Amino acid sequence: xxxxxxxxxxxxxxxxxxxxxxxxxxxxxxxxxxxxxxxxxxxxxxxxxxxxxxxxxxxxxxxxxxxxxxxxxxxxxxxxxxxxxxxxxxxxxxxxxxxxxxxxxxxxxxxxxxxxxxxxxxxxxxxxxxxxxxxxxxxxxxxxxxxxxxxxxxxxxxxxxxxxxxxxxxxxxxxxxxxxxxxxxxxxxxxxxxxxxxxxxxxxxxxxxxxxxxxxxxxxxxxxxxxxxxxxxxxxxxxxxxxxxxxxxxxxxxxxxxxxxxxxxxxxxxxxxxxxxxxxxxxxxxxxxxxxxxxxxxxxxxxxxxxxxxxxxxxxxxxxxxxxxxxxxxxxxxxxxxxxxxxxxxxxxxxxxxxxxxxxxxxxxxxxxxxxxxxxxxxxxxxxxxxxxxxxxxxxxxxxxxxxxxxxxxxxxxxxxxxxxxxxxxxxx
Amino acid sequence: xxxxxxxxxxxxxxxxxxxxxxxxxxxxxxxxxxxxxxxxxxxxxxxxxxxxxxxxxxxxxxxxxxxxxxxxxxxxxxxxxxxxxxxxxxxxxxxxxxxxxxxxxxxxxxxxxxxxxxxxxxxxxxxxxxxxxxxxxxxxxxxxxxxxxxxxxxxxxxxxxxxxxxxxxxxxxxxxxxxxxxxxxxxxxxxxxxxxxxxxxxxxxxxxxxxxxxxxxxxxxxxxxxxxxxxxxxxxxxxxxxxxxxxxxxxxxxxxxxxxxxxxxxxxxxxxxxxxxxxxxxxxxxxxxxxxxxxxxxxxxxxxxxxxxxxxxxxxxxxxxxxxxxxxxxxxxxxxxxxxxxxxxxxxxxxxxxxxxxxxxxxxxxxxxxxxxxxxxxxxxxxxxxxxxxxxxxxxxxxxxxxxxxxxxxxxxxxxxxxxxxxxxxxxx
Numbered sequence: 001x002x003x004x005x006x007x008x009x010x011x012x013x014x015x016x017x018x019x020x021x022x023x024x025x026x027x028x029x030x031x032x033x034x035x036x037x038x039x040x041x042x043x044x045x046x047x048x049x050x051x052x053x054x055x056x057x058x059x060x061x062x063x064x065x066x067x068x069x070x071x072x073x074x075x076x077x078x079x080x081x082x083x084x085x086x087x088x089x090x091x092x093x094x095x096x097x098x099x100x101x102x103x104x105x106x107x108x109x110x111x112x113x114x115x116x117x118x119x120x121x122x123x124x125x126x127x128x129x130x131x132x133x134x135x136x137x138x139x140x141x142x143x144x145x146x147x148x149x150x151x152x153x154x155x156x157x158x159x160x161x162x163x164x165x166x167x168x169x170x171x172x173x174x175x176x177x178x179x180x181x182x183x184x185x186x187x188x189x190x191x192x193x194x195x196x197x198x199x200x201x202x203x204x205x206x207x208x209x210x211x212x213x214x215x216x217x218x219x220x221x222x223x224x225x226x227x228x229x230x231x232x233x234x235x236x237x238x239x240x241x242x243x244x245x246x247x248x249x250x251x252x253x254x255x256x257x258x259x260x261x262x263x264x265x266x267x268x269x270x271x272x273x274x275x276x277x278x279x280x281x282x283x284x285x286x287x288x289x290x291x292x293x294x295x296x297x298x299x300x301x302x303x304x305x306x307x308x309x310x311x312x313x314x315x316x317x318x319x320x321x322x323x324x325x326x327x328x329x330x331x332x333x334x335x336x337x338x339x340x341x342x343x344x345x346x347x348x349x350x351x352x353x354x355x356x357x358x359x360x361x362x363x364x365x366x367x368x369x370x371x372x373x374x375x376x377x378x379x380x381x382x383x384x385x386x387x388x389x390x391x392x393x394x395x396x397x398x399x400x401x402x403x404x405x406x407x408x409x410x411x412x413x414x415x416x417x418x419x420x421x422x423x424x425x426x427x428x429x
Numbered sequence: 430x431x432x433x434x435x436x437x438x439x440x441x442x443x444x445x446x447x448x449x450x451x452x453x454x455x456x457x458x459x460x461x462x463x464x465x466x467x468x469x470x471x472x473x474x475x476x477x478x479x480x481x482x483x484x485x486x487x488x489x490x491x492x493x494x495x496x497x498x499x500x501x502x503x504x505x506x507x508x509x510x511x512x513x514x515x516x517x518x519x520x521x522x523x524x525x526x527x528x529x530x531x532x533x534x535x536x537x538x539x540x541x542x543x544x545x546x547x548x549x550x551x552x553x554x555x556x557x558x559x560x561x562x563x564x565x566x567x568x569x570x571x572x573x574x575x576x577x578x579x580x581x582x583x584x585x586x587x588x589x590x591x592x593x594x595x596x597x598x599x600x601x602x603x604x605x606x607x608x609x610x611x612x613x614x615x616x617x618x619x620x621x622x623x624x625x626x627x628x629x630x631x632x633x634x635x636x637x638x639x640x641x642x643x644x645x646x647x648x649x650x651x652x653x654x655x656x657x658x659x660x661x662x663x664x665x666x667x668x669x670x671x672x673x674x675x676x677x678x679x680x681x682x683x684x685x686x687x688x689x690x691x692x693x694x695x696x697x698x699x700x701x702x703x704x705x706x707x708x709x710x711x712x713x714x715x716x717x718x719x720x721x722x723x724x725x726x727x728x729x730x731x732x733x734x735x736x737x738x739x740x741x742x743x744x745x746x747x748x749x750x751x752x753x754x755x756x757x758x759x760x761x762x763x764x765x766x767x768x769x770x771x772x773x774x775x776x777x778x779x780x781x782x783x784x785x786x787x788x789x790x791x792x793x794x795x796x797x798x799x800x801x802x803x804x805x806x807x808x809x810x811x812x813x814x815x816x817x818x819x820x821x822x823x824x825x826x827x828x829x830x831x832x833x834x835x836x837x838x839x840x841x842x843x844x845x846x847x848x849x850x851x852x853x854x855x856x857x858x
Contacts, residue, residue, distance in 0.1 A: 003656070020656065020821075022621070022819045023819070039624065040578075040622065040623050040624035040625070040655075066818040066819045067818075067819045068819035068820065068821045095819070095820075095821050095822075096790065096816075096818075096819040096820035096821055097819070098817070098818040098819045099817045099818060101818055116618075117615075117618040117811040117812070117814065117815055118618070118814070118815070118818065120618050120619050120621075120622055121618070121619075121621035121622035122622065123622075125622060126622035126623055129578065129580060129619065129622065129623060130578055130623070132579075132581075133578040133579040133580065136579050136581075137569065137573065137579055140566065140569075144566065149469075149558065149559055149562040150561075150562040150565050150566060151558060151562065151848060152561075152565075152631075152648060152847070152848060153848060153849065154646060154848065154849040154851060155584075155631045155633075155646055156597075156633070156645070156646050156851050156856065158856060158857050168585075168599050168600065168601065169599070169600045170597050170598070170599050170600075170608070171597065171598045171599075171600075172597065172635075172645075172856065173635065173637075173853055175856075177856060179599070186546075186848060186849055186858075189545075189546040189547070189549050189550070189858075190549050190550075190558065190848055192451070192549075192550040193469065193549055193550035193551065193552075193554060193555035193558065194469050194555055194558060194559070195468065195469035196469070201630075201631065202581075202584045202630065202631065204584075204585070206601075206602065208602075216585070216601075217583060217584055217585050219581060226469075227432070227449065361525065381858075382546040382857070382858035383546070383858075385546065385547070386546055386547070387525075388527070388528045389495040389496075389525075389527040389528060389530055389547065390451045390452070390495045390496045390497035390524070390525045390526070390527045391497065391524075391525035392449075392497045392524050392525055393524075418581070419580060419581060419582060419583065419615060419619055420582065420583040420615055422583060422585050424602055427585065427587060427601065427604075427606060428587050428811070429615075429618075429811035429812075
């Protein structure tokens, strides 16, 4: 018989089916055994009446959670069954027995972390991983449909990233190299040949902060585009975010149910225009809310959260003070104290999801900014050279997929959005 | 006026157009200037008669290669022009001047490497990067169409990869971690929840070998699938390879022309079934060709090349001696000295493109193999544990996209298939 997924068997709805998977739950008596079988698509109840399986009864009776089996039987609707269908088994083969599965509802986060290699097969983790897959691919689909090319930057770099102290050092034969924190500087070089590019790659920050929003290894979904200004860049960010959320809502009704996500909270972001406010306006809003921020300071998490209280969609905050921004974010000619940049803040306390800017092409300005930050110009030699040969206005941004997934799935911690999270204290398995 | 790409302007074919890009070539006299303009889509000849541009003549006359300009004018067919069309300019704006571009035809590989941040905008590199983009995305499209989910494994691992001596060490706060060489061990854990998965991520090997096929940082396109045996696995590998090559041939006629690739050499691989031979058969073929290999030795590059002389498509070599294979490749029950594994070798001297196998689920066998290789069982604790809970037959493979791109593009060296190559001696820019 041809095997189908449990979901396909359910959509068939009646007649003979053959399915295979892992035991999600089991209970029974001396006369009858009920097994809830899990595969990657769904779970379904299977009934084994003892009189039909006398010879195999001992084997069936001993089956533990997570054992793998192959089952043939007849499927029919049954309101009492967990997912509305039941298979009455006529044949079973035990493929892989299971030891007592070391995960139960009472495990704390730390123990679930230690057993991540087993916890990852849970329905909750599988639901998140499926949504993650759709988020990643929808990011790429969006840009592909807009005529962008995929591009990968190098991961091993000699130095010259944004934040020295958070770089991880790699022993590279007889020298030191570092793990890159963005593709951007290299992407800008490639932009001069391909014009419109995007890419998703791993990113590393030696973050000591133990917050629910930080990992030491995470992924960045980045884009870079020729002949683009700040306002067009923000258009891309807004349209892309809507595109990704819509795709997840379309494809993942069941997964969002497993996660008990209140999807109504995502709907405004698929329909309403995201507000765009300047840093100056943000300060006024915070002031009214009782938070006085000195002009020139970057916004901290607590301030971002306060600011977002009045919004049910992401908000773009633009024109941050140039001094606290990276050297490649150019002055706004209309207000040189500010930079042509934005952060997209997420609702429901999700903070910065995207950061982007126009890119400076004024080599002298960049050198000045680098020196002011105490950086070594030598590390940026190749990057500064790019602008010597037909520089053009261009812009780009980076999206943190883990943070976006955390928001979409309504999770407490960014750790659950990635297969095997890495933090200062979590590095195994 | 609305800007279009040069390609769009050419497909319009007549009337007013506005394009922008970089100067690819320039020549002229006191009376007229010819510029070949490049953007990411194409190149086109633009004519500036002095009498129309008297006021800007000095500026136009001084334009150097790679300066960026915006041009309006009338386009028409012209057989003498390099790409069959010519724009007669009516308006020009110089966006970014250019210093003398430090790349010319006489540069050797080493200097081109030093100037990679500029060389990457060349038509040759842009053509390769576009094909790379299509290869990467076609890999994902193929598996997405088959119902697979995208999955990312961790990059930072505690140890326990295939080849200790080629691991790069990372200073991870107060301990050592390593850069992963495959997602596989983690993907197998995730397979128990998602069943069918694929992913593309960076991979690192501290390779001292300076061959045309080795990088220290490259990408791996991997898949892992539940309930799959060796023969079905090879079916995936063959169908996927054909899928990717067909997509490149469909979309990249122009790029393959720029690369002067003889596309006829790729056609057999889109049509013919790829031969499947065992290691034992390979040894017989080599013997006939005058190469005696002792049974039990892995095939070296020179032997792979010899073996492939008679083929114009990739060839699958299966059932290598188990002893020289990784610990997770299971014994063939019919011939326990061999493993249920394959390599897909590319034609035209391109060597191993894909390596894959069924996965062992016999914990004792794996422990024995690990010990025989002098590995520390502790490093594999999490991995060996996975098989304790409902193990199932499964299989997977890894494709080296850079090697596939090298073959498809007909390149001499794998270095040109990646934006910023890394080798023992090349780490900048």
